[in-house]
Amino acid sequence: MISLTSPVKTRAHGWPAGAKLLGLCVASVGLFSAPYLWVQMAAAATTLLLYSLPGQVFLRFGLRRLLPLWPFVVLVLVWHVATSAAYLGAVITLRMLTAVALANLVTMTTSLEAMMDVFRRILRPFSRMGLNFRAIELAAAMVIRFTPVLAEKGAALTLAWRARARRRAGWRVIVPFMVLALDDADHVADALRARGGFDTDKERH
Incomplete structure (x- = not known):
């Protein structure tokens, strides 16, 4: 990231x-x-x-x-x-x-930490209502972190297509791009589970 x-x-x-x-x-x-x-x-x-x-x-x-x-x-x-x-x-x-x-x-x-601190202060009053703002903080941080990563992978897929074909990539890279995004999401989910996940995950088990 x-x-x-x-x-x-x-x-x-x-x-x-x-x-x-x-x-x-x-x-x-x-x-x-x-x-x-x-x-x-x-x-x-x-x-x-x-x-x-x-x-x-x-x-x-x-x-x-x-x-x-x-x-x-x-x-x-x-x-x-x-x-x-x-x-x-x-x-x-x-x-x-x-x-x-x-x-x-x-x-x-x-910095990401400064923005997360702002979101934390905004969401803190809602924690009394049972809102899991830790999950919201993590989701916001992951969107900010992973957006440029996915953009770079999409550009790499386009370049790889151009190196192998004369036609423009267009919609043809959508499926492999989705596979890459889902694979990254799966790895991140495994990493979160290995570190304990969230309280809601523990309650389900």
């Missing part, structure tokens, strides 16, 4: 994780409530500026994390152009890219 945290240290690394997550929520609400293209363009330009301030290494590292979005960008744009709604398609595309880029910016400048 690898981390999404940037190796380049910035001033934002020292900011409280709760404040950054709250700012992300406010910015996301603002993006989704603004129907104007110029607002989305300004937000996208501002986000790109935030990426570029720490330097070229930070900028390249962050933009590489956004590459998995390109199929969704193409799909959204093609659909809206085909339905004569190019303006709306541009708004939705910029909104999606900016929102994901801002979320990526938060994860790049916030």
Whole structure:
């Protein structure tokens, strides 16, 4: 597993994780409530500026994390152009890219432990109601950790297909990708059981 945290240290690394997550929520609400293209363009330009301030290494590292979005960008744009709604398609595309880029910016400048601590404080009152927030913490941590791993394995499958065939991989790598994902999930489940699992698992046995 690898981390999404940037190796380049910035001033934002020292900011409280709760404040950054709250700012992300406010910015996301603002993006989704603004129907104007110029607002989305300004937000996208501002986000790109935030990426570029720490330097070229930070900028390249962050933009590489956004590459998995390109199929969704193409799909959204093609659909809206085909339905004569190019303006709306541009708004939705910029909104999606900016929102994901801002979320990526938060994860790049916030350690996983700091984010889990925020979730722990939020969920603590619900523990009295029987909520197993340890499982929720682990699930959130695994999503953050395994997303880049699965993205890299998908890219490796595509490259392997291109090395053996002239046609594009397309949907043909979906089945092997699912097998890889399920195999990773099985290994993680075995590792969790070997370490004791959760209280709910013990109660079932």
